[in-house]
Amino acid sequence: MAAAVLIGADLVHAGAGAVGRVPTAVREPGPGGGASSAGADAEPDRLPPVLRPQPEQPVDTPEPAPPPDTGSGGPDGPDGPPAPPVTYPQTGPGTFAFLTGAGPVLGWAGELRRFRVAVEDGISLRPDEFAAVVDATLGDDRSWVAGRQFRLQRVPRTAAAEFTIYLATPGTSEQMCALGGLVTEKYTSCRLPGQVIINMDRWMRAVPDYGAPLAVYRAYAINHEVGHQFGMGHELCPAPGRPAPVMQQQTYGLQGCQANGWPYVDGKRYTGPPMP
Template sequence: MKGGKDRTFTGIAAAAVTTVLAVVVAGQVATDRSGEIGSQASGEERGAQQRPDRSEGRPTPPQAAKPPAAPPTYQQLMTRQFPIDPELKASGEFVAVPGFDKAPGKGRKVSYRIDVEKGLGLDAGLFARAVQETLNDDRSWAHGGAMTFERISSGEAEFVITLASPGTTAVWCAKSGLDTTVDNVSCDSASTERVMINAFRWAQGAETYGDDAMLAYRQMLINHEVGHRLGYNHVNCATRGALAPVMQQQTKTLEVGGIKCRANPWVHPGD
């Protein structure tokens, strides 16, 4: 009996040890598996955090280039004022505007040259085009085919339309006994070949026309001074509210003797 009890006790103890070992081993396995799962999950999270965005590394699409602004037209430039010192006296040296503008009409052909004083900083080509288009407009001296104007840059010209600084304009007008320093005006220097256009007036206009009528003022300025060269003297307005004659001194005033007229750039405005 004693031997049987000992064997029975030994068997029970062995079974208990086996059970404990099984539990321990199972726990370790579960722990290891849990650690593996946690490690895998952490790795996946890190991978997701470190994975670059799909847009990273891709070149930025080029921005559509803005089309260049169109250069201003002749009409637009002729309405603008340009900066200039009203007391400027430039170099006193003149250069002929190159090129040739054929007389477009019939009648007596008048050849002229355009000189521009060096150092003005104004657009000589714009000035030359304005002169040619103004003089050959049917509302100007070319009206009805009476004459037609041709611009040359070399050879014999009947006169020279000269764009010059206020100081130089005064010098050339004084050669013909004219004082342009009062009101800073232009003149036809009749004892010389030059019709002097004061660059300050060309660039800035006059109060009589205002800032919004630069085109009309420039047309009047050309027609008035060339009119003197063609033999016409000053004429004042005779009817209140009427258009001023182009040979009135419109740069200075639109009112003479209590009669106020309206600004007018043309020799034949209504024809």
């Protein structure tokens, strides 16, 4: 079955503060193109999207360096003005912005596995802002690298990678997940071979009655779907009051467990009974 074709857009910087977008055609790995042997996974576990391939025009530019910290914050005080609210449509154009620079190597031992990060156009969250959360999550000593079986690194669109982590609007995420036969009803995130697809609604709002800060749910969303990419299946709550395994479908409810975003708890791999 042919791999899904998605339209990407590298960030191009021309002078201070100027940002343009150059459309490219991006072919993501299909079932035979990634290192994982696992199939498609979602929380649930169909609408083919209209995605428009265009001729490739690769452009690589380094990520812009952050402005120096002068200690003065911004014009509104030491901390600067408040950040503008993140906005996005319910269904975006199906085109994505990719960072062109590489991130740090995450982890301490094992083979190096590479991934990309992309944010759908129309989402006001910048790709570098999303990538910073992804890097911090996957590089945490409670995340998958704690097993010391592999290391991870974010790479540019032009570099070979095992998988891509997409932040997509609810409508686009539904369309992308449907390519693998998954029904998400614009609500859940999913994973297809070579593609980790994070639903923007869940990224911004988590789920009702989660009982933990949004940062915990975001760590869960990343680690859960990336865990599928690494071949992990769904698990169940081991007992009321215990932490929920990261591979539990926490979006659908905690079943008496406590919210948890990490595969390693107290330095040990934490699991629950496998879901039948």
